[in-house]
Amino acid sequence: MTNTMQDKTKTAGEPSAPRLSFDPATLMKLKSLELRARAIVEGMSLGLHRSPFHGYSVEFSDYRPYSVGDDLRYLDWRLLARMDRRYIKRFEDETNLRCYLALDLSRSMLYAGPRQIAKIDYARILLATLAFFLARQRDAVGLVTFDEQIRDLIPPRFRPGHLRRLLVALERNPAGTGTNIRAPLERLALTFRKRGMVVLVSDFLLSPEDLRRPLATLRALGHEVALIRVLDRTEKTLELEEPAIFVDLESRRDLYVDPVAGQRDYRKRFAQHAAGLQILCQELGIDWHEVFTDEPLERSLHRFISRRRWIRSIADNTHDLSMASEFAEAAGP
Amino acid sequence: MSFLAIAFGLGSLAVGLPIIFHLIRRSPQRRIDFSSLRFLQPSPPRLTRRNRIEDWLLLLLRGTAIVLVTLAFMRPLIRDAALVTEDDLAGRRVVILIDTSASMRQPEAWANAQAAFREQLAGLRPRDDFAVVAFDSTTRVIIPFDEPTGRSPPMEKRDLAKAALDELAPTWFETDVGNAFSQAVELLESQRSAGPEQVDGYIVLISDLQSGASFEALAGIEWPAAVRVDVRCVVKKQRINAVPKIMVEPGGIGARPRIRIARSDGAGAETFSLVWQEQASEQAAERFAIDVPAGSMRTIEKELPASGQCFQLALSGDEVDFDNIVYLARPTIGKQIVLFVGDEGLDDPAALGYFLKRAISSAHFQVMQVSNVANWEAGFGLEPIPLPLHSQPTSAVGEEGATFSNGPVVSRPALVVVAKPLPDEQRRVLADYAASGGIVLVCVNRPDVAASLASLTGAVPESNNQDADTKTTDVGFHSKYRLLIDVDMTHPWLAPFASPQFSNFTKIRFWRTCPVRGNEHDLRVIARFDDERPAMWENPIGTGRVIGLASSWHPDDSQLGLSSKFVPLMKRLVELNPERRPVVNDLVVGESWPIPTKFAGKKIVITRPDGTLEECSAEVTEYRKTELPGIYRVQAGDDSERFAVNPAASESKLEPVPLDQLKSWGVPMEAGSSIAQEIRTQQFLNDQAVESRQRIWKWLIVAALIVLTIESWLAAWQQRRRRLESTSGAHS
Known part of the structure; x- marks a missing residue:
């Protein structure tokens, strides 16, 4: 705890850029997801000396007087022996931040592109790293994996072995033939009543209007929501050379497409869709990130964390300003 | 090329x-x-x-x-040779079997059979030799094979076959497919052995393949390797058939005979109407209806018309007519008598006659008990015992409640069973009866019976009985039972038991025997006890027989009465009487009618159902031409008789047998092919030979x-x- 507190007090200002970066293709050679996540977190910590989530996870340790009915297991016997006073020990590992990680396991996430890095692998490492990072900060992390229905639902906890459980769930292979974000998010909203942060990782190849209602529900419940869109570069640009029969990974429908001929039209449609998603996020106050599988993972993660911190600082500043103005108005001329 | x-x-x-x-x-x-x-x-x-x-x-x-x-x-x-033509096809010997049984009278069957026959004739190869055989219960060669010495012109023979077909018509006989195939195979084999060349044999069966046609016999036929069979079923559609049958009870035909209606399987009418009709009056009685579900039977009792002796029962409502009428004739001759001479009654379970009555009484025989046979000529002083018309027969003379109609007296018994000592006068009567061809069975179960009837049986009781096993005062009672040995299966009485499955008499134990001895040159010992003394023997007198039994079938004496052999032994004894000729008046087409004893030595005239008359000489003992169903009336002077002939029940089983079933019975099936196909096949074979060369x-x-x-x-x-x-x- 002491070290953590020292970190919190010692670091300040913008985090510096990571000094060591892993190429995703090299990273994929590591077999264990835990190893990958650990490698990235270690790399990030070289340039990041304080938690970007500092202030949210206030670790608290305190005593309160014993009252009849309290569990005697939590009575501080040493204090009782020394001072003859009955105090109840409050646990240190209570945390304020609950983070729900949600991963799309639909078959469209299997798309690998010419670089042979599947979106799902990239997303797994991204989430594993995030989980690892949060766990190091003693925050509670939960996980939801879904395709057209929820596959795994692990509530946020902070306890030994929980991280490993999350990593095992993340290893599950995609099997679904469709994506239905609405159902898992609604379930999430029903399950997790306590406010927290929801990080949703998917390719979001669905209509923005389908996302509106579940995201709005989450926001209404007070959750902070961040959407991370994982894409292969070719999905955005359609930079493929030869004409081919394109087969939909989810519906197995096929279509003959000449990429050269249809590239412009494709990019236009894709950009329109992405813009629609961004507008939706702006309207709902949701953090929106777009990462590509050819980017180093720690850079993507760093960008995500930095952006969150920036948003947070704006919010804090806004809050401070409003508080100051309220105080000035109250003090009067 | x-x-x-x-x-x-x-x-x-x-x-x-x-x-x-x-x-x-x-x-x-x-x-x-x-x-x-x-x-x-x-x-x-x-x-x-x-x-x-x-x-x-x-x-x-x-x-x-x-x-x-x-x-x-x-x-x-x-190709180095000309194309194959009809004349190049190898000749075969073809037997065309055409079914003419009664079942071919079902609708369209005969017309289809004729068409199939003509088609078969047209499909014969020029060098084929063929024979036409019609069959029902017997086979008739209509067109024989050519003589090995020469061949008749093919077209002429075919015309001859067509003409013969026009003269053929279904008969009323039942079907014997096994016999027909056996004859056909025999015909082919005889031609094969007689002919100079080895040619394939081919049998074409044109039939309705009705399931009642004894197809099982096919499994026993040994099929030569070169014989093939082609079966043409002439019935294309399964029709609804209901068959009436009058159930003749052992006691005769009562006023309300039982009628059984069997209906074939399949959807269709299930209500049929029936009517009794008296033949002489031709006045039909009231119709009655009966519902019979598909594939099931129903039995009802229905009163006969009040008067008359010959009836027919007609059914209507089904699709097959030929088996819808059944005929019924009442016999005019009463039952034959089996006389039991003894003091005990026939209904006392402790008496000998009780077992005898139950073993022999039937539609044709009646057991009567008398104590005295002296007044033989006067018919033992008995009342006439004709066949009761509307009541069950009774065995006791003058029994109350029995109603008899007038009829001829049956005076001469078919068998006399004696179980008591008789005076000289009565012994003479029985000896005369036996000498004139009668059968007398003497139960020598007591020494007094043995002594009294010694002149009849030819055996006397042993006077000095030193049997060590004798334990009581009863003569011949053994605590240790006796068994039969040396059973003579060649004797006519025991001949039916000669088969190994029936010849075991060692399970019958005798507790009370009467030791007798006689001149074994004169007597024929049929069986002995295991102490070597005679158990059964025959004393031939004149043309008849006196058979002695040194015990009895009473349960106190032996296990014979309770043995499964007792009833057949007694039945067989009755049959030994050459005069015994029961009146049979219910026959199936093709069965012989045994001419009753009352017509013996007389010339009789038989009026057939179609009105034709036929004379039978006095020497004839059987009338065999029962080819038509109906009532046959027999007249000999003032005496008359009638009997009914009905189609065989098996002919009404019209469901066709599947061809696969024939294969499972070993019939070498091979579908026939047209001449064009044969030419193509032959051409292919020729080309194959040339090409391989x-x-x-x-x-x-x-x-x-x-x-x-x-x-x-x-x-x-x-x-x-x-x-x-x-x-x-x-x-x-």
């Missing part, structure tokens, strides 16, 4: 397909798994067209090689290999040349 396997010629078309595809278009075959087709628009296919073939010579060589291989697979041949395909394969070698060399040379050209071009 001809080809054996022309279908392979289609393979040569494959030469053109690659060229066509090459010239027309090439569409992309690459497939990419993409995350979503949401933003993609289908592109028009970008096809490439190649209008020019770069190397004609190579293409030509490759095509030639394929064509040569295809031609080799087609197995070409050069010429083997042109080998040369074609060699040519293809040569072409492929040239093609390979040419392709390699061209490739080398192009490479050299490109290298030199690069250097320059």
Whole structure:
């Protein structure tokens, strides 16, 4: 705890850029997801000396007087022996931040592109790293994996072995033939009543209007929501050379497409869709990130964390300003 | 030039397909798994067209090689003989079996059979020899095979067969397919052994294949290897058939006979109407209806018309008529008598006569008990015992409640059983009866009976009985039982028991025996006890027999009465009487009618159902021409009799037997083929022989290999040349 507190007090200002970066293709050679996540977190910590989530996870340790009915297991016997006073020990590992990680396991996430890095692998490492990072900060992390229905639902906890459980769930292979974000998010909203942060990782190849209602529900419940869109570069640009029969990974429908001929039209449609998603996020106050599988993972993660911190600082500043103005108005001329 | 396997010629078309595809278009075959087709628009296919073939010579060589291989697979041949004609087909011996049984009277069956017969005649090869055999319960050769010495002109013989067919018609006899096939095989085998050449035998069965036709007998036929059978079923549609049957009870026909209606399986009418009709009056009684579900039977009792002796029961409502009428005739002759001479009654379970009555009483025999046979000529002082008309027969004379009609007296018993000592006068009566052909069975179960009837049985009781096993005062009672040994199965009485499954008499134990002895030169000992004393013996007197039994069937004396052999032994004893000729008045078509004793020595005239008259001489004991169903009336002077003849019940089982079933019974089935098919087959066989001799395909394969070698060399040379050209071009 002491070290953590020292970190919190010692670091300040913008985090510096990571000094060591892993190429995703090299990273994929590591077999264990835990190893990958650990490698990235270690790399990030070289340039990041304080938690970007500092202030949210206030670790608290305190005593309160014993009252009849309290569990005697939590009575501080040493204090009782020394001072003859009955105090109840409050646990240190209570945390304020609950983070729900949600991963799309639909078959469209299997798309690998010419670089042979599947979106799902990239997303797994991204989430594993995030989980690892949060766990190091003693925050509670939960996980939801879904395709057209929820596959795994692990509530946020902070306890030994929980991280490993999350990593095992993340290893599950995609099997679904469709994506239905609405159902898992609604379930999430029903399950997790306590406010927290929801990080949703998917390719979001669905209509923005389908996302509106579940995201709005989450926001209404007070959750902070961040959407991370994982894409292969070719999905955005359609930079493929030869004409081919394109087969939909989810519906197995096929279509003959000449990429050269249809590239412009494709990019236009894709950009329109992405813009629609961004507008939706702006309207709902949701953090929106777009990462590509050819980017180093720690850079993507760093960008995500930095952006969150920036948003947070704006919010804090806004809050401070409003508080100051309220105080000035109250003090009067 | 001809080809054996022309279908392979289609393979040569494959030469053109690659060229066509090459010239027309090439569409992309690459497939990419993409995350979503949401933003993609289908592109028009970008096809490439190649209008020019770069190397004609190579293409030509490759095509030639394929064509040569295809031609080799087609197995070409050069015919060195003329095409096969009808006259070239090998001759066969064909037996056409045509079913003429009663079941062929069902609708359309005979017409279809005639058509099938004509079709079969038309399908015969010019060199075929054929015979036509009609069959029902017997077989009749209508058209025989040609003599081995010479052949009749084929067309003339066929015309003869067609004319014979026109004269054929279904009979009323039942079907015996097994016999028909046996005869056909025999006919073929006799021709095969007599003829100079070995030709195939072929049997064509034209029948309705009705299931009642004793097909099981086919399993026992040994089929020669060269015989094939083709079966033509002439019934195309299963029809609803209901068959009435009058159940004749052992006690005779009462006023309300039982009628059983059996209906075939299948959807259709289930209500049938029946009517009794008295033949003489031709006045029908009231109709009555009966519901019989598909595939089931129902039995009802229905009163006969009040008067008359001959009736017919007609059924209507089904689709098959030939078996809808059954005939019934009441006999005019009463039952024959079995006389039991003893003091005990016939209904006392402790008496001997009790067992005798139950063993022998039937529709034709009646057991009577008397104590005195002295007044033989006067009919033992008994009242006449004709067949009761409307009541069950009774065994006791003058029994109250029995109603009898007037009729002739039956005075001479078929069998006399004696179980008591008799005075001289009565012994003489029995001796005379036996001498005139009668059968007398004497139960010598007591010494007094043995002594009294010694003159009749020819055996006297042993006076000095020193049997060590004797434990009581009763003579011959043994605490240790006796068994039968040395049973003479050649005696007519025991001859039916000669089969090994019936010949075991050792299970019958005798506790009370009467030791007798006699002159064994005069007597014929049929069986002995295990102490070597006679147990059964015969004393022949005149034309008759006196049979002695040194015990009895009473349970106190032995197990004989309770043995399964007792009833057949007693029945057989009655049958030994040459005068016994029971009146049979219910026959199936084809069965012989035994002429009753009362007509013995008389010339009789029989009026058949179709009105024709037939005379039988006095010597005839059986009337065999029961070919038609109906009532047959017999007249001999003032005496008359009648009997009914009905179609066999098996002929009403019309469900066709599946052809697979015939195969399972070992019938070598082979469907017949037309002459055109035969010619094609023969031509193919000839071509095959020629082709295997010429083997042109080998040369074609060699040519293809040569072409492929040239093609390979040419392709390699061209490739080398192009490479050299490109290298030199690069250097320059």
